[in-house]
Amino acid sequence: MDTSQLKAFVTVADCQSFSVAAETLHLTQPAVSKRVASLEHNLDSKLLDRIGRNLQLTEAGKALLPRAKTILGELEDAQREIHNLSGTVQGTLRVATSHHIGLHHLPAILSRYTEQYPNVQLQLEFLDSDTAYEAVHRGDVELAIITLTSGTIQGIDTTPLWTDPLEFVVAKHHPLAEHPHPQLRDLVNYPALLPESGTETTRKVEALMHRHKLSLNQTMPTNYLETIKMMVTIGLGWSALPTTIIDDQLQPLTFKEVKLERTLGCISHSGRSLSNAAEAFLQELRA
Numbered sequence: 001m002d003t004s005q006l007k008a009f010v011t012v013a014d015c016q017s018f019s020v021a022a023e024t025l026h027l028t029q030p031a032v033s034k035r036v037a038s039l040e041h042n043l044d045s046k047l048l049d050r051i052g053r054n055l056q057l058t059e060a061g062k063a064l065l066p067r068a069k070t071i072l073g074e075l076e077d078a079q080r081e082i083h084n085l086s087g088t089v090q091g092t093l094r095v096a097t098s099h100h101i102g103l104h105h106l107p108a109i110l111s112r113y114t115e116q117y118p119n120v121q122l123q124l125e126f127l128d129s130d131t132a133y134e135a136v137h138r139g140d141v142e143l144a145i146i147t148l149t150s151g152t153i154q155g156i157d158t159t160p161l162w163t164d165p166l167e168f169v170v171a172k173h174h175p176l177a178e179h180p181h182p183q184l185r186d187l188v189n190y191p192a193l194l195p196e197s198g199t200e201t202t203r204k205v206e207a208l209m210h211r212h213k214l215s216l217n218q219t220m221p222t223n224y225l226e227t228i229k230m231m232v233t234i235g236l237g238w239s240a241l242p243t244t245i246i247d248d249q250l251q252p253l254t255f256k257e258v259k260l261e262r263t264l265g266c267i268s269h270s271g272r273s274l275s276n277a278a279e280a281f282l283q284e285l286r287a
Contacts (some may be wrong), residue, residue, distance in 0.1 A: 003075060006068045008035035009047060013065050016055050073139045073272065080275045090119035093277040096132040096144040097124065100225045101264060104244045105162060106145065113284050120277045128223045129200065136269055142278040145285065147200045148265045159266040161285055165243045166201065166260040168253040171235040177251035184212055184255045191219040191237030193228050200262055205240050208260065 011021040012032065022029040040047050047061035057065065083091060097106060102124065114122060127135060132144035137155060148158060168187070170176045176186060187209075194202045197218075209216055219237065222228060225245060232239045233249045240260055246252060266285055268274060274282070 003072065005035045005039035005042070006072055008032050009039050009061075010065065010068050010072060012036060012048065012055065013057060013061065018055075069138065076139065077272050081273050083275065087276065088119070089117045089276045089280045091275060091277055092121045092123060093143075093275065093281060094123045094125065094141040095281065096127045096135050096141040096146070098128060098132075098146055098223075099126050100242065100245070101145050101147075102126060103226075104242070105264065109284055113281055116284075117277065117280060120280075128195075130198065133267065136267055139269065139272065142268060142272075142274060143281060144267050145264070146267065148263045148267070149200055150203075155270055157268045157270045159268075159282065159286070160263050161266060162264040164262045164264050166204070166240045166262065167243055167246060168238060168240050168255065168258075168260075169232055169246055169250040170238045170253060171233055172249065172251050174235055174238070174251065176238065176253060182253050182255070184209075184258060185214055187238055188214050188217060190217065192216045193231050193237040193239040194218055194221060195223045195225075195228070196221040199223060201240065204260055204262060208258065 008021065008025065008027075011024055012018055015021045015024060018029050018032055018036075022032045025032060036048065043060070043064070045060035046058050047064060049056045049058055110122070110124075114120070125135070125141060127144070127146075129144075129146040129149070132141070132146045133149075133153065133156065135141045136144050145161070147164070148160060152158070170190075174190075176182050176190070179186065192205070194205060194216075196202065197206075202218075202221075206216060220231065225241060228239050229241060229245055229250070231237065232241070238253070241250075266282060268278070268282075
């Protein structure tokens with residue numbers, strides 16, 4: 001058994017596909033199949049069943065998967081610590097973030113970082129916040145810059161970075177845009193265009209409405225804020241959007257004693273050492 005076999009098996013199991021795993025590992029599909037077959041031969045156990053077009057883990061595969069991930073994670077952590085001893089900032093740094101943060105908060109930081117550390121291969125992946133938490137926990141990425149959830153999550157270190165104010169908005173031609181003194185209860189009469197239920201933004205809006213004993217008429221949820229902005233602009237409903245993307249196409253609505261904001265920040269795995277490249281990136285974020 002070697003780590004290349006374990007990595008092939010883990011990637012196939014996560015991707016549920018030999019072809020997708022091959023693309024992820026930058027290998028040919030036959031090469032991935034050969035590594036998994038070699039692992040099965042070494043263990044004298046079948047790890048994956050092909051059922052039609054689907055792949056399923058056998059009982060042996062289910063038993064091996066979490067242990068294989070632990071082995072690979074420990075090995076990667078050891079390699080990282082050894083590389084860190086040199087003090088050089090180099091290697092591959094995998095970072096996850098949302099489209100909104102990537103567009104509105106990171107450009108200048110990414111520019112400075114890549115200029116200062118040209119020997120770092122920065123890999124940026126766009127994920128929603130919940131998926132990014134999972135990616136950090138699995139070790140798929142070292143850092144994620146996302147909307148932070150309220151409270152703490154076991155195994156995750158959190159660094160708050162920015163306060164992100166939210167404003168209720170409608171289209172310029174929306175009936176509420178011309179209302180001299182709109183009330184929060186007026187929103188109930190119109191569709192709410194918000195991210196999917198369970199996201200931090202929607203949780204905050206739902207909590208606010210609940211405190212005022214109001215309900216949401218939510219339609220067409222999507223986690224892409226630019227898409228929500230477009231739908232609001234053409235008059236499909238109202239939303240609560242970050243002030244950074246509000247422009248003259250939208251009409252902000254101000255409600256007395258209502259303040260909505262979320263916290264953006266960086267997360268990492270508390271049980272793994274950060275590479276020098278990740279430490280330098282985190283330092284750039286804090287600055």
